[in-house]
Amino acid sequence: MPVCVVAIDTRGGIQPYAALALGLQQAGHRVHVVAPEDFTDWLTGLGLDAVPLPGRMDDAARAAAEAGFSRGVVPRGMREQLLRQSLRHARALLDYADGADALLGGIGGAVLGVDVAERLGIPFVHAHLQPVGAVSAAVAGVLTPWIPAWTGAAGNLIGSAITESALALPFRAASRAVRAEVLGLPPRRSRPRSSRLPVYGFSRHVVAVPATWDVTGYWFLPEDPAWTPPAELVAFLGSGEAPVCIGFGSMASADPAATARTVTEAIRRAGVRAVLLTGWSGMSDIAASDDVLVIDQVPHSWLFPRCAAVVHHGGAGTTAAALRAGVPAVVVPHGVDQPFWAKRVAELGVGPRPLPRSRLSATSLAAALRTTLADDGMRARAAHLAELLSAEDGITTAVDHLSRGLTQTK
Incomplete structure (x- = not known):
């Protein structure tokens, strides 16, 4: 079946979908992946049929950081840019998806994928990395971790309702324009045809959700047998006690030099x-030394188990790793779903209380x-949870x- x-x-959010695409491909489905153009070569190298959407995600991340986009509210200066990009993406996706029996994606993919699937008369399969997609008394809102746990079911209902609205509202104007100008569809009045899915790529050991939810466990890429660690990294790991790993992935900073100084001082x-x-966060101004190794990126599955602890931004993929x-x-956490995952890490006892980006300092990080x-x-609980996930x-x-x-939707 073509999907x-x-x-x-x-990158952290696309990697689980790459893993899922490989799994579908190995099961006999004809799969191609549509992603921003800066990931096409990487996806192709994994053995996937990948096609590029116009624009680069690293550029978008930097622009969002400079505009202050972190919590789902699109700054005024980004709205016209978002609209233009949505129209370009919709045209490309409509072409790429022609002939597919289904579209599949998460929060980002659903922004335009749901409308394109409706135009093509095929289902859009919601495949999420977060517990979203329903207003539920049983699940806390992903975008409202500030609602206290003692509010119980009522707090969950309010939080999940806020989350569902916040995920949709920033893109409503873009969706209207896409439907009218690209897809030739009237304003949406009801949900388009879909399957009995969705499916969720996280673990019940990490987030408790109703038994009726199809939660599968995390979607991890297989190890790349051809990858070898840089010699300087192997030498550094073997030259002393296990280090901590610090990286904020794709969270570009408006002042990366200041972040670099903060992190360096905290280490000392x-x-x-x-x-x-360094990733996209721009912390390239940190000078390497006997106790600090600066490197662009390394597979988390290889590096993290060799470290004493990991400092990260709380993205869904990095948290899973x-x-x-x-x-x-x-x-x-910097924004969006990251405070939710940060709170879960603390509640599970496998990390300290979250340290929000706004409160990051050399003193607080140290x-x-x-x-x-x-x-x-904490170390014992982290090891036990890893056994459950494995x-x-x-x-x-x-x-x-x-x-x-x-198969049932055909």
Whole structure:
């Protein structure tokens, strides 16, 4: 069955969909992945049929950081840019998806994918990395971690309702324009035809959701047998105690030099060795030294288990990789769903209280590192959770579920 996977996200958010696409492909489905153009070569290298959407996600991330886009509210200066990009993406996606029996994607993919699927008369399969897609008394709102747990079911209802609205509202104007100018569709009055899915790529050991939800476990890429670690990284890891790994992935900073100074000073104050992953965050101004190795990026599945702790931004994909590694995590959430995952890490006892980006300082980060590294119970809980996650096969479970569901929609 031909399936088009729409993956519009940062690297950490696209990687699980690449893993799922490979699983579907190995199960005999004809799959092609549509993603921003800066990921096309990487996806093709994995063995996937990948086609580029116009524009680069790293450029979009930097523009969003400069405009202050972090919590789902599109700044006024970005609205015209979002509209133009949506029209370009919709035209490309309509062409790429022609001939598919279904479109599949998460929050980013659904922004335009739902409308394109309606135009093509095929289902859009919601495949989420977060517990979204329903207003529920049983699940806390992904975008409202500030609602206290003691509010119970009422708080969950309010939080999930706010989350569903916040995920849709910023893109409503773009959707209207796409439907009118590209797809020739009237304003949406009801949900388009879909399957009995969705499916969720996280673990019930991490987020408790109703038994009726199809939660499969995380979607991890297989290890690349051809990849070898840089010699300088191997030498650094072997030259002393296990370091901490610090990286904020795709979270571009408006002042990366200041972030670099903060992180460097925190490392010195905490008295730890560290591997710094610069990624898109721009922390390239950190000078390497005997106790600090600066490197662009390394597969998390290889590096994280070799570290004493991980400091990260709390994206869904990075959080999953850190949990699977079995080491504690200090989460510095920047926005969107990251505060939710940061809160879950703390509630599970595998990391300290979240350290929001607005409160990040050399003092606060050093204190969080000292607390984390001294907590034997936290380290034991992280290792136990990793064992539970390793027993799950999220890809196989998701592929079996999707194969049955897609067959029933034909």
